Amino acid sequence: MALAYLLGKGASKVLHTKINIPLLLVLSILPDIDIVFGVLFHSPFHRGPTHSLIVAALIFIPVFIIYRKKAVPYFLGLISHFLIGDFIVGGQLLLLWPLSFSRFGLHELGFPFISIYSSVNVALELSLFVIATLVLIISRDWKVFFKGRLSNLVLIIPLTTVLLPSTIGYPFTDSLLVIEPALALAHIFYLVLFSIAVFATLVSLYRRWFGSGNKKPLA
Numbered sequence: 208m209a210l211a212y213l214l215g216k217g218a219s220k221v222l223h224t225k226i227n228i229p230l231l232l233v234l235s236i237l238p239d240i241d242i243v244f245g246v247l248f249h250s251p252f253h254r255g256p257t258h259s260l261i262v263a264a265l266i267f268i269p270v271f272i273i274y275r276k277k278a279v280p281y282f283l284g285l286i287s288h289f290l291i292g293d294f295i296v297g298g299q300l301l302l303l304w305p306l307s308f309s310r311f312g313l314h315e316l317g318f319p320f321i322s323i324y325s326s327v328n329v330a331l332e333l334s335l336f337v338i339a340t341l342v343l344i345i346s347r348d349w350k351v352f353f354k355g356r357l358s359n360l361v362l363i364i365p366l367t368t369v370l371l372p373s374t375i376g377y378p379f380t381d382s383l384l385v386i387e388p389a390l391a392l393a394h395i396f397y398l399v400l401f402s403i404a405v406f407a408t409l410v411s412l413y414r415r416w417f418g419s420g421n422k423k424p425l426a
């Protein structure tokens with residue numbers, strides 16, 4: 208998510224477009240929805256079709272036709288998940304599915320295997336997290352998480368698909384807090400931030416539906 212934010216933010220600056228940060232963050236973790244499929248349907252397809260560059264490009268064709276350059280930061284956010292993040296760490300990606308069933312990654316190119324729990328990955332993830340948080344603060348983008356905006360509700364997806372498994376361990380048995388506490392802190396930061404965003408939006412909706420006075424629709 209940190210990587211997608213930095214890339215999307217950079218692209219939006221270069222292209223002079225506005226970005227919806229919650230949507231950008233959700234797109235960046237959406238490929239890992241196959242973890243949920245795996246749990247629900249016992250499917251062995253992690254890092255499969257949802258991590259394919261071809262699938263991502265096909266899905267984005269209509270988005271590019273409609274939104275043109277505005278779609279670029281979101282596309283970069285989505286493909287950075289598997290083309291940079293998962294490619295460096297773990298590999299084993301069906302990057303060209305359905306054209307090819309070959310698995311891709313840095314390790315497949317002959318480099319040493321980097322696991323999620325390796326010190327290289329921990330250092331990479333923490334560095335990206337710190338840089339992204341600094342940009343979030345300096346650019347004042349953090350404010351979006353404290354506003355009651357309907358689009359903030361998309362953050363329920365990372366809350367349940369990524370942040371719960373990686374922090375409290377649900378639906379798995381091992382918590383990141385036990386395995387890699389340093390990374391768990393970064394995850395908990397996003398968990399709290401996204402929970403605030405969802406909560407702020409629900410409070411705004413409640414006030415709008417049941418409160419008196421301000422009936423202005425949510426942005």
Ligand SMILES: [Zn+2]
Binds near residue numbers: 258293
């Ligand atoms: Zn992934």
